[in-house]
Amino acid sequence: MTSHTDINGRGRRDQEEVAQVRVFITGASGWIGSAVVDELLAHGHQVIGLARSDASAASIEAKGAEVLRGDLDTLDVIRAGSEAADAVVHLANKHDWANQAETNRAERAAVQTIGDALVGTGKPFLVAAGVAGLTPGRAVTEADPNPSHGPDAPRGGTENLALEFADRGVVPVSLRFAPTVHGDRDHGFIALIADADRRAGTAAYVGDGEQRWAAVHVQDAARAVRLALEQASPGLIVHVVAEEGVPTRAIAEAIGAFEGLPVASVDPAAAQEHFGFIGMFFGMDLSAESSRTHEVLGWTPTGPTLLEDIAAGAYRA
Template structure:
């Protein structure tokens, strides 16, 4: 297939591109910078210059492809409304371009907020609807496109997709621990985050492209829940720091913007996804990655 990937040079996207190329697909990728364009071109990717605000480039990339894998996101946590608006506009543009074609459209989503008091499952419908909701309600928007003959599939990723050179949530929390001289966890540390290794996440995307039915909600979850206390203890071991509880009322002051996320419960399962796709995660666990030095300064 000819596959157009947004976020092709990103953390999950670059590994996904490698999987797609290895599977024999032709890949085109959206690249914002010269460095990203060069890295993609070196792999044999057809580079399309642009970003999430360049809807013409996104439209052209989708129109020329047999399938679209949308992994890009601004992740502007200081201005979430900007990220949400860009995400919704990109999904709407891709959907309008693919409408009536039966072509595949896979997009990144998350598991946060799916369930209260239990792990989220693939049967849980995202509570985010409309342009002002998280991610601009893009998952529900994309799945509604099935009625317009778009083969839409939601790829739900956990709070941490980990590995060497990860610059996401765990890297941020590790940096805060080094800066403050203590590896903290919120409250009693029993709230948990689900996790997956980057390599396993990329393999799931490639499998989903081949096997997932229209309207599917897939969970890229290798570990249902790793407690924030376990995460903090591993960071403490990695950087020889004391480990301490951070009172609930002090979490945001201690951790900054990421404190709200770190204090949330982000558990989810993937039993249905594994059975549907034959996906078997085999990469290191989150704690194994931290212990092995994946988050050491580089």
């Protein structure tokens, strides 16, 4: 492959010369995972998708990918999938907001298992992470380390755990996703906010609504994951972020305009009463820069913006 030097001194590969690889993906039938499977298959890669249900298995198989039955608790299956592939993309998470301790435990165990399976192989290991809470008061950059370590940290401290495998013959890459990976029928955070607004009869924002949320369209996110896989280097941190920060008041106004709801502020103390658990996040500034990612990967997002998706009915009831 032809190599080029990027702004961080890493080698970039000509896209037309990228080798086709066999990729094991956890969360392959999820919102982001489904788009990543499509993207990888469209570019000639082979995919093994972890599936915990008959419906997930059917969805993965229908795309033309191989199915491996299991979940985050079947660590022997996760290890086997990792060993059988040329690279691993870990996207699955239990997201049990009522039992964060269990979510963190399962996440850490899965990442540890994958990392151990790849020791000494030089295989890429891409792990999902986030931008939330890393640098309160300013937009987080790719150069900012994650201050969370250990099993009790958010996501079980798995971003740092995965990056530690760079010293053990693995090529770990952190995929820091924007808090909203949006698109038609997205069922993530913005969908929860829109549902709460419909129940309350008011499209709300917290406080002055100046908090900003980073955002990326799901197809742009899938392309960033593929490029990160194809250009993986040990310790690479990728910000899967197209918009640095959309004001939460603008998000509320877009939901209100589409749903025909009045728009109003809610006191931070009442945010969870209106929104449920997501209220604690909607009152936070979750902005992030991604200029280094754009330069390193040669990635230019082209999808609709978050406000355009809301206006087009992506979060309709």
